[in-house]
Amino acid sequence: MIDVTRPELDDAITRAWQASPEGSAAAVYTPDIERVLRGLRANRFEAHYCADAAEARAYLNGKIDGKKVGIGDSETLRKLELHEALAAHNQVHNVLRSPINKGMSFFEYAKGTLLTDVFLCSVNALTEDGILVNMDGTGNRVAAALFGHEKVYYVAGVNKICPDLDHAIWRLRNIAAPRNCLRKHKATPCAKRGDRCYNCASPERICNGLLIEFKKMSNMEMEVVLVGECLGL
Numbered sequence: 001m002i003d004v005t006r007p008e009l010d011d012a013i014t015r016a017w018q019a020s021p022e023g024s025a026a027a028v029y030t031p032d033i034e035r036v037l038r039g040l041r042a043n044r045f046e047a048h049y050c051a052d053a054a055e056a057r058a059y060l061n062g063k064i065d066g067k068k069v070g071i072g073d074s075e076t077l078r079k080l081e082l083h084e085a086l087a088a089h090n091q092v093h094n095v096l097r098s099p100i101n102k103g104m105s106f107f108e109y110a111k112g113t114l115l116t117d118v119f120l121c122s123v124n125a126l127t128e129d130g131i132l133v134n135m136d137g138t139g140n141r142v143a144a145a146l147f148g149h150e151k152v153y154y155v156a157g158v159n160k161i162c163p164d165l166d167h168a169i170w171r172l173r174n175i176a177a178p179r180n181c182l183r184k185h186k187a188t189p190c191a192k193r194g195d196r197c198y199n200c201a202s203p204e205r206i207c208n209g210l211l212i213e214f215k216k217m218s219n220m221e222m223e224v225v226l227v228g229e230c231l232g233l
């Protein structure tokens with residue numbers, strides 16, 4: 001049983017993670033990309049490697065055409081500027097873009113992404129043996145990733161790769177979540193101190209639901225686009 005509240009996973013990798021502004025443990029940990037791709041395929045995900053963000057944007061822009069597309073909240077996808085590329089030849093629903101301007105509530109707009117042909121988001125962490133891990137506060141991102149589309153694309157930089165599930169859960173609680181709380185100006189202890197998870201009881205807590213995808217969901221295509229640079233939190 002993994003203790004998701006544990007603040008310490010005291011090894012060289014986790015110390016390098018905390019010291020790195022990109023949330024990467026690259027100083028002491030070089031992930032085996034071929035092993036990650038093999039692991040993802042063994043878990044029935046399609047897997048494609050792109051050298052950088054520009055190549056990933058061109059790849060996805062070539063694959064997705066004439067579709068109703070949902071985009072989840074993701075710093076990685078924002079860095080790729082995917083909305084701009086896809087909106088030219090698809091109908092894009094993007095929770096990153098202000099729903100207020102469109103006269104819709106967040107709830108209405110996020111609900112719209114549940115029913116698109118294609119859904120894109122990132123992961124908080126993935127393991128070398130191809131397991132995907134995501135934490136969500138409102139649930140719209142993980143709900144949309146699980147069911148209801150022709151295809152889901154996960155886009156992840158190499159900084160999200162972890163040696164195993166234990167490190168992956170540690171990373172999302174102690175690197176990804178505090179940095180996302182800081183980005184969103186949440187009233188949580190991790191955002192104030194920016195160092196680790198305090199397993200808070202804040203009403204603004206973003207760690208409410210943990211999704212671990214051991215294998216691809218049935219009856220839906222799912223592809224992981226792994227990008228050879230540090231992207232996202």
Ligand code: SF4
Binds near residue numbers: 177198199200201204
């Ligand atoms: S929001 Fe709360 S539970 Fe989540 S990382 Fe921050 S302190 Fe931990």
